[in-house]
Amino acid sequence: MPEKEQLTPSNPVSRRQFLKGAGIVIGGTAMGSVFLLSSCGDGGEVTKTVTKTTTAPGQTVTTTAAGQTATTTVGAVTKYICPFDNQEFDTLAALKAHLEANHVGADAANITTLTVNGDTYAFVDLKPYTSLLYLLREKLALFGAKNGCNMGECGGCTVLMDGKPVNSCLVLAVEADGASIETVEGLSDGITLSTVQQIFYDEDALQCGYCAPGIIMSATALKREKANPTLDEVREALSGHMCTCGNLNTYMAALLNLR
Amino acid sequence: MADYAVVGKAGNKEKTIVQKLTGRLDYADDRLPGQKLVARTLLSRYANAEVTAINTSAAEALPGVKAVITYDECPMLYKSIRRWGQEIAAVAAVDNETATRALELIQVTYQEGNQISDVEEAMKPGAPLTGVWEGTNIRTSELLRGDVEAGFAQADQEFTETAGWTNFWQHKEMEPWSATTYWVGDDLYVWTTSQNPFGQRNTIKNTMGWPMHKIHLISHGSGSGHGNKHGANWIIIAAVLAKKAGMPVSYHLTRFEQCCSSTAHQNKGKLEMRVGVKNDGTITAVEATYWADGCSGGATTASGMDFGFRYTYNVPHAKWTFYDIATNTPLRGAFRCVADPPGDALYNLVMDKVADKLGMDPLEFRIKNLVAPDMLQFESKMPFSSMGIRQCLEQAAAALDWDTKWHQPGNRTLSDGRLHGIGIAGHIDSHGQMSSPCGAILNLTKDGKCLIAPGQSHNAGSINAHCHHVAEVLGMKYEDVHVGDWGHTDVTSEGGSEGGSTRCITLGSAYVEAALDARAEAFAVAAGWMGLTPDKLSAGDGLIFETANPTNSKTWVEVAGRFSYPIIGKGYSWPKKLRRQVLNWPVGTDCEVRGQMAQAVEIAVDPDTGQIEVLNMASAIDCGQAIYRSGFNKGCFGGHEIIMGETLMYEQVIDYGNGASMNPNFWQNAHVTAMDIHPEGFNAIAVETDDACGPHGCKGVGEPEVSALACMANAVYNATGVWIDSLPITPDKVLQALGKA
Numbered sequence A: 001m002p003e004k005e006q007l008t009p010s011n012p013v014s015r016r017q018f019l020k021g022a023g024i025v026i027g028g029t030a031m032g033s034v035f036l037l038s039s040c041g042d043g044g045e046v047t048k049t050v051t052k053t054t055t056a057p058g059q060t061v062t063t064t065a066a067g068q069t070a071t072t073t074v075g076a077v078t079k080y081i082c083p084f085d086n087q088e089f090d091t092l093a094a095l096k097a098h099l100e101a102n103h104v105g106a107d108a109a110n111i112t113t114l115t116v117n118g119d120t121y122a123f124v125d126l127k128p129y130t131s132l133l134y135l136l137r138e139k140l141a142l143f144g145a146k147n148g149c150n151m152g153e154c155g156g157c158t159v160l161m162d163g164k165p166v167n168s169c170l171v172l173a174v175e176a177d178g179a180s181i182e183t184v185e186g187l188s189d190g191i192t193l194s195t196v197q198q199i200f201y202d203e204d205a206l207q208c209g210y211c212a213p214g215i216i217m218s219a220t221a222l223k224r225e226k227a228n229p230t231l232d233e234v235r236e237a238l239s240g241h242m243c244t245c246g247n248l249n250t251y252m253a254a255l256l257n258l259r
Numbered sequence B: 001m002a003d004y005a006v007v008g009k010a011g012n013k014e015k016t017i018v019q020k021l022t023g024r025l026d027y028a029d030d031r032l033p034g035q036k037l038v039a040r041t042l043l044s045r046y047a048n049a050e051v052t053a054i055n056t057s058a059a060e061a062l063p064g065v066k067a068v069i070t071y072d073e074c075p076m077l078y079k080s081i082r083r084w085g086q087e088i089a090a091v092a093a094v095d096n097e098t099a100t101r102a103l104e105l106i107q108v109t110y111q112e113g114n115q116i117s118d119v120e121e122a123m124k125p126g127a128p129l130t131g132v133w134e135g136t137n138i139r140t141s142e143l144l145r146g147d148v149e150a151g152f153a154q155a156d157q158e159f160t161e162t163a164g165w166t167n168f169w170q171h172k173e174m175e176p177w178s179a180t181t182y183w184v185g186d187d188l189y190v191w192t193t194s195q196n197p198f199g200q201r202n203t204i205k206n207t208m209g210w211p212m213h214k215i216h217l218i219s220h221g222s223g224s225g226h227g228n229k230h231g232a233n234w235i236i237i238a239a240v241l242a243k244k245a246g247m248p249v250s251y252h253l254t255r256f257e258q259c260c261s262s263t264a265h266q267n268k269g270k271l272e273m274r275v276g277v278k279n280d281g282t283i284t285a286v287e288a289t290y291w292a293d294g295c296s297g298g299a300t301t302a303s304g305m306d307f308g309f310r311y312t313y314n315v316p317h318a319k320w321t322f323y324d325i326a327t328n329t330p331l332r333g334a335f336r337c338v339a340d341p342p343g344d345a346l347y348n349l350v351m352d353k354v355a356d357k358l359g360m361d362p363l364e365f366r367i368k369n370l371v372a373p374d375m376l377q378f379e380s381k382m383p384f385s386s387m388g389i390r391q392c393l394e395q396a397a398a399a400l401d402w403d404t405k406w407h408q409p410g411n412r413t414l415s416d417g418r419l420h421g422i423g424i425a426g427h428i429d430s431h432g433q434m435s436s437p438c439g440a441i442l443n444l445t446k447d448g449k450c451l452i453a454p455g456q457s458h459n460a461g462s463i464n465a466h467c468h469h470v471a472e473v474l475g476m477k478y479e480d481v482h483v484g485d486w487g488h489t490d491v492t493s494e495g496g497s498e499g500g501s502t503r504c505i506t507l508g509s510a511y512v513e514a515a516l517d518a519r520a521e522a523f524a525v526a527a528g529w530m531g532l533t534p535d536k537l538s539a540g541d542g543l544i545f546e547t548a549n550p551t552n553s554k555t556w557v558e559v560a561g562r563f564s565y566p567i568i569g570k571g572y573s574w575p576k577k578l579r580r581q582v583l584n585w586p587v588g589t590d591c592e593v594r595g596q597m598a599q600a601v602e603i604a605v606d607p608d609t610g611q612i613e614v615l616n617m618a619s620a621i622d623c624g625q626a627i628y629r630s631g632f633n634k635g636c637f638g639g640h641e642i643i644m645g646e647t648l649m650y651e652q653v654i655d656y657g658n659g660a661s662m663n664p665n666f667w668q669n670a671h672v673t674a675m676d677i678h679p680e681g682f683n684a685i686a687v688e689t690d691d692a693c694g695p696h697g698c699k700g701v702g703e704p705e706v707s708a709l710a711c712m713a714n715a716v717y718n719a720t721g722v723w724i725d726s727l728p729i730t731p732d733k734v735l736q737a738l739g740k741a
């Protein structure tokens, strides 16, 4: 089990947040690629991370080396940071105005912001076909949602969008603009499990586990709505999920406390 | 039966469950975020053709494309096409959309040949050749036992029954084939989905000639895999692309690619069986002919389909004839075995048909003809290391109240107007045995715990079984034995193939040896401290203690604190021999180690719609000894779902006109969902016969859990009084059988 990491004044940035920022890559434009992140921690601390990428289209990689990723702590505010000159802005609108005025080629109109597991991210120049699943996995390194079919058939990629389960492979990232996304990583710090995770843990209810993150998200939405669902409600909530280990009955039995 | 402290105890958890629950277990594609190119393959539009020309220049010129390869550069891409959807070229590009667009720009010229994807057409005399084998579409073999005609002469009655075809279905594992690869100099790094990491490394080396020690292959999570993740095709394609592009490449197949490329389609089979019986139901002789679709890989699986019958029933005179037929259909491969599921379905159907003709209860007919525990297997002349088939049949039947619920076919209607049916099937399985040698290593830590390092992926249960074996031998608590790294060819020991339901017993035996090896060293440390000799010590419940005076003890933590050097345990798997006397067969006798099983099912058939509802199912599996008990249960319950799918739903539909797969995805290829399931109707029964070969008396259970497909067809007959012996049993077939369609 991962060891718990304390947020302290001398360690204001959690390793989780740090890694999240460090692994980010952007599908680029001819001009440049931008990733903006501002993240509110609890207890009034705010972490802001700026990451720049190189300009080759599509496959540029950001690393934490050589000061490319800067991580600092400021007061309890969200800052939007220009990826080109590091100037800080209090609002997205101000940043957009700055981009338009100062950085020719950066499409200031095409900024997608979304909140994932409580952290707010802004992306510039997302391709129109980029799926939410791709964005979560390849740009935010949140690999919990699985690509089982990439066409809405298996439920492996299920995340919560504004509290409702969606197949993230079928949601365009730009469609999620302004939405709040929850993924399996957001349910637990790896030590304290969520209600549904705990139920499955107690029943030792997983086999290979590939379908589990998606099923956990659908079951989470169900349990939030109804603490003690009926068989038919469980059936319906899980009906969009496949499990080729044949483990659906075990998940269902666990949610219904049958065995 | 031995009384174990850890083995078989309820409540022990899967070792990586928290990683899985929290989305933190890494599967093959969960690497190098945003840093990897995406691979896609160009698939043939013809089922039998030669590629005469290929032009990739337009694809190469597309911005974002980093590498294009064809059959000239990669042996996993083909010029001679024998199946629709065969791989011709591959592209690596910055994203899926660019790679897909690039495929459209590759120009291929084909010279079309004759394709035959209908097995019945391919086996007709004078049929055009499918091109899979030189000069023929059919291969034949035979097996004889005793004197068949003498056997039939002893019979009072003779019946000739047929069953099949069984269905052709695709594997549909939740995680498709997937590999992330990159190169550092001439060192290749691979993360892949796997059922055999070391076997994959071998295949890569043999196919490409790359030095074995420079192939660094890791498989941590693997998303389901019931026989389809032994190969390395997808890894090689990704690796060749990565080398050419000079960048990391992920080849994570689309469902379409997976359906076309996957080696695991369960093949179609058919059986005709002449059965001689005495009036009391004793079988005196059989003469059986099996046909199997060998598909475009030219598989010869017909001769495996008889296995269960040969091992399960006491029939001294028999003749089997096998026909394998090559067609231009997708590759066949293991889905919970290659031959057992269709084979077991076929003869179990015939058993019911014969019982019906005799007017006997099919359970009674089966039990009457079972091999006895004191018999040698007819062909191998070896004794069985344990024999629980009779208990399996009896206990599966009892779980569904067979004696009360079985009735003459078609004569019980439920109050809602639906037809009630109950069916059973069972057999001695070819799986669950001790397989080829493998090795185990483990480390004892200075804080008194143990870390095992198995050379296999974390697919499902057997890694947890190894932890049980090790904890039992070391006398540690289950919680104190952990999985360190696993499935990593650089640092773990060669763990063999996670196929044939062999890991729990084979690698398990190696882990027993490794634990004994480490324990001996730890006992030496403890003995020196306690002023005893090691032979006076035992271990249990987290303690090392004096056998004659258990209160004189040290904890593992205390003893480990005194290790002056790291203690590593190593062990090798056991041979397939009796380790204790069975009846008159002494220790050391070569033996048959076979999983055994029976499955019963109770259904309701709606005569107006043809819908079948599964009300109750029960599996009774002779596992020797359940090791990881909740794993055993989950496996059995999973078997229920898989059997429901195999018998009622799954079918890969092929257009015989051109060999194309008509439903190469999940949604058109119906899968069991939560809407189909009554979780409270599932029953798992461990029949524990204390196997005389396996570690802690165990045998493998994976495949035995799922192959009693005939139970469903037999239940449908019991409900309706009409046979539907071709799978899957879909509502239209039911209505047709009832004369309503």
Ligand code: FES
Pocket (backbone or CB within 6 Å): A146, A147, A148, A149, A150, A151, A152, A153, A154, A155, A156, A157, A158, A167, A168, A169, A170
């Ligand atoms: S990956 Fe989205 S539903 Fe399968």
Ligand code: FES
Pocket (backbone or CB within 6 Å): A206, A207, A208, A209, A210, A211, A212, A242, A243, A244, A245, A246, A247, B174, B223, B224
């Ligand atoms: S547990 Fe393996 S796919 Fe569901």
